[in-house]
Amino acid sequence: MATYFYTVVAIFTIMVAGIAVERLYKHFQAMNPHLGPFRKLDGKCTCHCGSCDEESCGH
Numbered sequence: 001m002a003t004y005f006y007t008v009v010a011i012f013t014i015m016v017a018g019i020a021v022e023r024l025y026k027h028f029q030a031m032n033p034h035l036g037p038f039r040k041l042d043g044k045c046t047c048h049c050g051s052c053d054e055e056s057c058g059h
Contacts, residue, residue, distance in 0.1 A: 029035065 029037075
């Protein structure tokens with residue numbers, strides 16, 4: 001039973017830490033807009049054209 005409890009606590013701690021890191025990152029980006037746009041975690045790339053395809057970006 002103790003192993004189950006420690007596992008649940010560990011997973012919860014990792015989730016909370018991930019949320020905290022994302023909030024700190026958003027705050028850092030808001031204070032330093034000259035460093036570029038905030039990277040969203042939606043699985044898409046952050047290139048200017050919205051597509052990761054080299055041909056469609058014109059590079």
